[in-house]
Amino acid sequence: MKTKLILILLLFVQFGYGQKKTIYHKGWIDFNKNGKLDVYEDPAAKTEDRIEDLLTQMTMDEKTCQLATLYGSGRVLTDALPTAEWDSRVWKDGIGNIDEQHNGLGTFKSEYSFPFSKHVETIHQTQLWFVENTRLGIPVDFTNEGIRGLCHDRATYFPAQCGQGATWDKDLIARIGEVEAQEAKVLGYTNIYSPILDLAQDPRWGRVVECYGEDPYLVSQLGKQMIKSLQDNGLVSTVKHFAVYSVPVGGRDGKTRTDPHVAPREMKTLYLEPFRVAFEDAGAMGVMSSYNDYDGVPITGSLYFLTELLRQQWGFKGYVVSDSGALEFLYSKHHVSESEEDAVADAINAGLNIRTNFTKPEEYVAPLRDAVAHGKISPKTIDSRVADVLRVKFYLGLFDNPYLGDSKLADEIVHSKEHQAVALEAARKSIVLLKNEDNFLPLKKSLKSVAVIGPNADERELLLSRYGPANAPIKTVFQGISEMLPDANVSYAKGCDIIDEHFPESEIMKFPKSSDEATMLSEAVDLANQSEAVVLVLGGSELTVREDRSRTSLDLPGHQQELMEAIYATGKPVVLVLLDGRASSINFAAKNLPAIVHAWFPGEFTGQAVSEVLFGDYNPGGKLAVTFPKSVGQIPFAFPFKPGSNEDSETAVWGALYPFGFGLSYTTFEYSDLSVTPKTQGLKGTVTVRFKVRNSGDRTGDEVVQLYLNDAFSSVTTYTKVLRGFERFSLEPGEQKEVEFTLGEQELGLWDIHEQFTVEAGIFNVMVGSSSEDIRLSGSFEITNN
Numbered sequence: 001m002k003t004k005l006i007l008i009l010l011l012f013v014q015f016g017y018g019q020k021k022t023i024y025h026k027g028w029i030d031f032n033k034n035g036k037l038d039v040y041e042d043p044a045a046k047t048e049d050r051i052e053d054l055l056t057q058m059t060m061d062e063k064t065c066q067l068a069t070l071y072g073s074g075r076v077l078t079d080a081l082p083t084a085e086w087d088s089r090v091w092k093d094g095i096g097n098i099d100e101q102h103n104g105l106g107t108f109k110s111e112y113s114f115p116f117s118k119h120v121e122t123i124h125q126t127q128l129w130f131v132e133n134t135r136l137g138i139p140v141d142f143t144n145e146g147i148r149g150l151c152h153d154r155a156t157y158f159p160a161q162c163g164q165g166a167t168w169d170k171d172l173i174a175r176i177g178e179v180e181a182q183e184a185k186v187l188g189y190t191n192i193y194s195p196i197l198d199l200a201q202d203p204r205w206g207r208v209v210e211c212y213g214e215d216p217y218l219v220s221q222l223g224k225q226m227i228k229s230l231q232d233n234g235l236v237s238t239v240k241h242f243a244v245y246s247v248p249v250g251g252r253d254g255k256t257r258t259d260p261h262v263a264p265r266e267m268k269t270l271y272l273e274p275f276r277v278a279f280e281d282a283g284a285m286g287v288m289s290s291y292n293d294y295d296g297v298p299i300t301g302s303l304y305f306l307t308e309l310l311r312q313q314w315g316f317k318g319y320v321v322s323d324s325g326a327l328e329f330l331y332s333k334h335h336v337s338e339s340e341e342d343a344v345a346d347a348i349n350a351g352l353n354i355r356t357n358f359t360k361p362e363e364y365v366a367p368l369r370d371a372v373a374h375g376k377i378s379p380k381t382i383d384s385r386v387a388d389v390l391r392v393k394f395y396l397g398l399f400d401n402p403y404l405g406d407s408k409l410a411d412e413i414v415h416s417k418e419h420q421a422v423a424l425e426a427a428r429k430s431i432v433l434l435k436n437e438d439n440f441l442p443l444k445k446s447l448k449s450v451a452v453i454g455p456n457a458d459e460r461e462l463l464l465s466r467y468g469p470a471n472a473p474i475k476t477v478f479q480g481i482s483e484m485l486p487d488a489n490v491s492y493a494k495g496c497d498i499i500d501e502h503f504p505e506s507e508i509m510k511f512p513k514s515s516d517e518a519t520m521l522s523e524a525v526d527l528a529n530q531s532e533a534v535v536l537v538l539g540g541s542e543l544t545v546r547e548d549r550s551r552t553s554l555d556l557p558g559h560q561q562e563l564m565e566a567i568y569a570t571g572k573p574v575v576l577v578l579l580d581g582r583a584s585s586i587n588f589a590a591k592n593l594p595a596i597v598h599a600w601f602p603g604e605f606t607g608q609a610v611s612e613v614l615f616g617d618y619n620p621g622g623k624l625a626v627t628f629p630k631s632v633g634q635i636p637f638a639f640p641f642k643p644g645s646n647e648d649s650e651t652a653v654w655g656a657l658y659p660f661g662f663g664l665s666y667t668t669f670e671y672s673d674l675s676v677t678p679k680t681q682g683l684k685g686t687v688t689v690r691f692k693v694r695n696s697g698d699r700t701g702d703e704v705v706q707l708y709l710n711d712a713f714s715s716v717t718t719y720t721k722v723l724r725g726f727e728r729f730s731l732e733p734g735e736q737k738e739v740e741f742t743l744g745e746q747e748l749g750l751w752d753i754h755e756q757f758t759v760e761a762g763i764f765n766v767m768v769g770s771s772s773e774d775i776r777l778s779g780s781f782e783i784t785n786n
């Protein structure tokens with residue numbers, strides 16, 4: 001506190017702020033400037049007592065302002081720093097949170113985001129204004145995105161969440177969260193919108209790139225690690241998008257985002273499970289309500305989702321923030337509210353706390369106050385919603401020290417060498433080896449000439465996400481291979497763009513190539529013919545896979561397929577590297593090319609991680625967190641499968657191109673000595689599964705062991721197998737490890753015929769293996785009613 005008070009005094013002098021009689025006392029702050037220690041100002045008082053005391057002092061205007069977001073960085077808040085005009089703006093009565101303030105996006109770009117120390121100083125000035133210039137001095141919650149690392153200018157840039165999911169590494173996700181938390185905290189952010197807990201069950205959907213995977217258990221366990229790392233470091237983790245958001249009708253994003261066709265039991269088993277774990281097990285203090293409806297009821301206006309399920313069943317204690325525009329959609333898209341005022345009332349009554357949108361907070365606060373005045377929202381409900389917001393602010397310690405962040409340490413901590421090392425490890429571990437015919441990989445470093453071809457081979461700008469750090473220093477694949485082979489002739493040709501001039505119409509009919517497109521293709525073929533080997537780098541980018549970038553095809557977009565076939569026709573050895581955020585129907589490559597590497601979007605160390613895998617400096621060990629269909633016509637086609645949903649057919653393509661959990665290595669692993677104990681157990685007991693794994697090859701490598709269960713007979717139709725355990729570890733050649741999993745009620749239970757979650761008596765089949773289809777060991781046990 002002493003250091004912070006010195007900083008505050010400096011701000012008084014520099015910017016003219018501060019009280020004639022200081023509000024800063026030893027051990028407490030006189031937020032309401034009345035010269036005495038109120039209960040809400042007392043750090044020794046109980047949190048609920050502090051909340052109650054503050055609520056009794058607040059006017060309705062002050063309460064309603066705590067239920068609004070103010071978008072920063074010039075997007076809505078057009079002033080970089082506090083001005084005299086603020087005294088007449090709606091936030092003169094306070095504000096709930098300020099989102100993405102000076103994070104490097106928006107109008108001001110890097111002016112206030114970098115150097116990092118400058119960001120801390122500017123965010124303190126904003127906080128200082130709210131503490132000293134509003135009547136009750138309620139501090140602001142500074143929120144920011146954080147799904148590829150902290151969304152701040154030049155912060156550490158990690159793989160996209162789809163790549164993080166492919167690591168299957170819980171400890172690594174925890175360390176990514178630790179890095180993100182350290183960088184956020186030192187920069188002054190208090191609430192991070194991460195992780196995304198949506199399931200990537202439809203690869204057409206544009207936001208699959210932001211999901212850990214398609215399986216609820218995998219997503220739950222990885223998300224849990226991220227939440228705990230953020231909150232163990234004193235931040236709030238706001239998970240999103242709640243709920244049933246990731247399967248809009250037809251996989252369509254953009255202006256659709258509605259009408260998920262999901263049955264109630266499937267919703268609970270799959271789509272809600274990661275959120276249950278987030279709140280019940282990890283204790284997440286924030287959640288974002290989604291745009292969509294479920295069974296005709298918009299989530300952001302649903303009493304069931306926002307109150308009965310979230311608070312009453314799962315015990316959520318934080319605040320609910322709307323996705324941008326989700327509240328307005330009740331009126332403008334879903335048409336369940338007759339006016340903006342009604343939409344506000346419906347959302348607040350349902351359980352929403354803070355409304356977010358890229359519009360002025362006045363446009364929401366005014367109808368909110370009208371709704372209260374007209375009796376559509378009771379003062380008691382307002383008090384309850386405001387109490388949730390204040391509870392989060394007390395949890396963050398903002399009433400004991402509102403000036404979080406450290407300008408002296410920020411430049412040392414953000415994007416430090418230690419943090420970059422974690423990003424590099426994540427990039428390496430995210431890479432999945434899909435095919436390696438006759439040990440084509442790793443390539444020999446003695447190659448004299450290598451052609452690096454493709455639209456993603458030397459791409460940087462289109463691999464940056466608006467949800468990740470701006471101005472991140474991405475090393476490209478071409479750059480990485482050039483550095484790997486300093487004595488070779490490493491050459492580059494683009495070959496084609498990610499998309500063609502007629503995209504997306506070109507997905508349903510062919511168009512002749514333009515002269516520029518024909519020239520690019522010809523130059524790439526010529527380069528391939530002049531080289532000993534070709535690294536072909538294809539896939540997607542911000543043009544094809546992100547929010548508002550859903551597709552109607554899973555084939556490679558633009559002229560990429562034609563480029564691949566033309567390079568293959570040269571007869572040169574070709575390895576395909578995919579940089580993409582979704583599963584692709586790469587049937588030609590799977591049949592004809594000798595090697596395929598999927599690297600997702602690996603972040604700032606893309607080129608280094610990919611080149612290390614290609615030339616053997618790193619042995620890939622990632623596994624698919626999503627199923628690769630052979631055709632878009634198979635969708636819905638995702639793990640876990642119900643009986644009969646993945647069967648052969650005489651008239652349709654069937655089976656996965658690459659199944660969930662699949663991934664090759666440059667070494668081999670043997671499984672043995674399965675033990676399931678006890679063989680018979682009661683309904684409330686646990687079962688232990690043990691087995692051994694040995695590296696039977698000649699290289700050090702990572703294996704991801706996967707435990708699947710099948711409930712042989714049950715009161716409702718269940719999945720043919722469900723993931724109930726996984727662990728990633730590295731083994732030296734000949735090294736052996738014993739693995740142990742414990743199965744309890746959550747692992748064995750199901751939503752039964754009476755819609756109750758329960759463990760049913762019967763036989764359970766145990767399957768252990770290297771993917772959902774590569775099962776190495778099998779056993780069983782029985783659950784009895786005794």
